[in-house]
Amino acid sequence: MKRTTKDIFYKDETEKMAKYAKALAHPTRIKILNYLDSQSCCFTGDIVEIFPLAQSTVSQHLKELKVAGLIQGELKPPKIKYCINQKNWKEAQILFNSFFNKININE
């Protein structure tokens, strides 16, 4: 019987941090987030253009960021406008801050 990570107890914070870290664990996704942050919002096509990658590949990276909660998409037919998910972004920021500083610097 193989054990999986699911059988192990982790604090909620730990699980969340791992989830966000996983989303950030690829240079393409970091670049996408940096781009989104600088543009405030943009369409999938804009993002596809800054990478020498297939549209489907970029779409998959966007999906992962969305599933992790770091971005959100808004329908603007026929396009989709992507933005940083501010609430979760803030949460990730606080998690990483506390982790590295061991001081909770938020309010």
Added chain:
Amino acid sequence: MKRTTKDIFYKDETEKMAKYAKALAHPTRIKILNYLDSQSCCFTGDIVEIFPLAQSTVSQHLKELKVAGLIQGELKPPKIKYCINQKNWKEAQILFNSFFNKININE
């Protein structure tokens, strides 16, 4: 001809962040780092005991953290004392801080 991430240009910062994020992308490794941080230093055996995982599995996680540069091992035969790698820890801290805050808070 398959394209790989290696053919794409990323800023040095981006690559480094992805590398650190990858190391943090597993709850076990986050827990190890939290433990190391609280104990300042400890032996492999101490870490093995806090997880219901095989010794070889924990050793592998430690190796990943070492390769990423977040921890370092010091020979204390027959044991090995692991500590946070302060220099790289600081670097990661700064990278994540700038990333989330878009302000470079270090001096």
Added chain:
DNA sequence: ATTTCTTATCGTATATTTGCGATAAATGAT
């Protein structure tokens, strides 16, 4: 209803990650 545009999803191939038990390696003590 058909066409156009944009983006997501499917199917597939390959590479990497995660876990285990078994074994090797390194050192100190007998």
Added chain:
DNA sequence: ATCATTTATCGCAAATATACGATAAGAAAT
């Protein structure tokens, strides 16, 4: 030289991640 202790590494299996091209899905416009 042998043994005990501790930790790393090897070999394997299963699960995930990463990339692609091809196709589907959705909405607006004709």
